[in-house]
Amino acid sequence: MMRSLWTAATGMIAMQTHIDTLSNNLANVNTTGFKKSRAEFEDLMYQTLQIAGTQTQNGGRLPVGMQIGMGVRPVTVHKFFTQGDYKNTGNPFDMAIEGEGFFKVDMNGDDVYTRAGAFKLDNDGRVVTAGGHVLQPEFTVPAETSSVTVTETGHIAALDKNGATLAETDIEIYRFQNPAGLNAVGRNFYRETDASGDAVAGTPGDENFGTIAQGYLEGSNVEMVDEMVGLIVGQRAYEINSKAITTSDGMLQTAINVKR
Incomplete structure (x- = not known):
């Protein structure tokens, strides 16, 4: 008993x-x-x-x-x-990954990864998360920018009112052999572990890498x-x-x- x-x-x-x-x-x-x-x-x-x-x-x-x-x-x-539902926000700094992959963010010198693409601009014009952590690679939007475009393959460009390019770079996304092995650290961030395997960088749209949808956010699954x-x-x-x-x-x- x-x-x-x-x-x-x-x-x-x-x-x-x-x-x-x-x-x-x-x-x-x-x-x-x-x-x-x-x-x-x-x-x-x-x-x-x-x-x-x-x-x-x-x-x-x-x-x-x-x-x-x-x-x-x-x-x-x-x-x-698994993917959540997508919502059209119309915000040019909102980005959703359609398919596999994570954005890389610099959090106080450490690399962390996220699926939450609700990015903003800080006082220096850098693309950051709501907590002020900088999207990698770092991209700064000039003050005279009229519009920002992000292609499905991750090419981000700041354009003036005439359509001329003021600044541009390419956003890479990252995959893991075992994403379930990532260490969730809160604030929508994950760190790689021995269980997850090393982060593998790739161009959005390449084989096994998702594409980027500008003006959309991925919801919870x-x-x-x-x-x-x-x-x-x-x-x-x-x-x-x-x-x-x-x-x-x-x-x-x-x-x-x-x-x-």
Whole structure:
């Protein structure tokens, strides 16, 4: 009976992790470029009372063993990089990647990567994120610029009122062998890790690299209905595990009262 108390407790802890993950997904349903996560679990060790295939006294063999599980534990929170919906903003500094890839941003000297292309201009005319982190390669829009264009292949140009080019550069995007292995550091940024592999730079539109859509933003890939169903299932699983604890406690109480 004591085993069941601890086993059910691991189930409650696991469901709490599940609910926490879903809650974060729902909280970011309107976050630009946000990618949803899913908590994944594995069963714990087993207490083996009989081993399948053990020879019996009459010369036969046990067709089935006897193993009692010790519960569950969270093993990973997997992030999914499927594309979100695209929204037409008309803002020339909003950019969305159609397909695979990330923008590279300089965050206090460190390279970080993002799918959120809601860029702005700082006081020096540089293209930056909402937090002031500079898009790489750095591009400065001259004061006399009349319009800014970004092609599907990442060529960004600042034009004067006559259409003459004042400044230009090419925006590269970056892919990872295993994007789920990236380290999310908040503010829509990711850092590469040994699990993700090294960032591979490429020109938008090349093989396996997405293209850039100017004037669009990529929304979150969270599906609210799926998350709400997951919340209901997680809540019921949490409740049933708590019921198992209550049942075990009642059985212990009964055993204690036998002596009285």
